Amino acid sequence: MRLSPFNVFTDLQTFDDAISACESVGTSLVVIENAHVQEALECLLSKRQLNGNNPYINVYKSNGEFTTADGEPLTFSNWADGEPKGYGNCGAIRGAGDHKWEDGPCDRKRMYICDGKVNDLTQADKDRFHVYTDKLTFDEAVAACESKGATLAVVKNPLVQDYLSNYLYENGLSPENPYINVYNQTVNLQLWMGNR
Known part of the structure; x- marks a missing residue:
């Protein structure tokens, strides 16, 4: 069973900068690997006020297929109806409502979710x-x-x-x-x- 915490960062970053920001605090952009992780994120996101912001998750389109940013195949997906629409190569999770996934341009600045315990402030x-x-x-x-x-x-x-x-x-x-x-x-x- 996975017990890793998630961290929703509210500073707005491009997809590549979100990956770097997660790495800078000793973690990585979240990979939603199964329904249990999806449900945990839904619970977390339903308690936060993201004001319509849909945070980046580690979903990236490469060679016509959505994978993780480092090319690993997705073991789970939760695309919204009609998604992915082909609007971009990077994935995000809806911050409110159904918490389904959407695609969008990677240079769009969004909040992002890091996976695992970050190097905490003292x-x-x-x-x-x-x-x-x-x-x-x-x-x-x-x-x-x-x-x-x-x-x-x-x-x-x-x-x-x-x-x-x-x-x-x-x-x-x-x-x-x-x-x-x-x-x-x-x-x-x-x-x-x-x-x-």
Whole structure:
């Protein structure tokens, strides 16, 4: 039985960049190898708010056939009715609804799903972030952070992006239509949520 966790990364990448981003955190773009993996992803995706984004999965068209990116044959597929349509060579899973697969262009920027435990952030890395839920304008948030000797955070890494996304989701801090700016500094990071 497979017990590998999945990680939905919300930064938008091309298919090749999604593969590289997964590798950079010690894992790989997810291969949906059977119905059990498909069901696990459906459960995960149904709990996330992906706002219509359909994340990349490791499905790639080579020589007229869909395989994994490294050429391994697919052992399972879950294409939506009428898919693949021939719109592109890369596969994605619908982030909402039926969670069926679709094809699309590989240069389209999408979220993506990595398979397996990523090289996690240390507790010290996580402790550098402070989330405040006060409703502030962007300029007010900048001033509030500066008054604490910090700046807004810049997310340059999918691990940080995923950590912050999960943190907000798990703590009920994802408003219906959030505007989130995250900027980086080495110490005393702040996260601003509000309307610009």
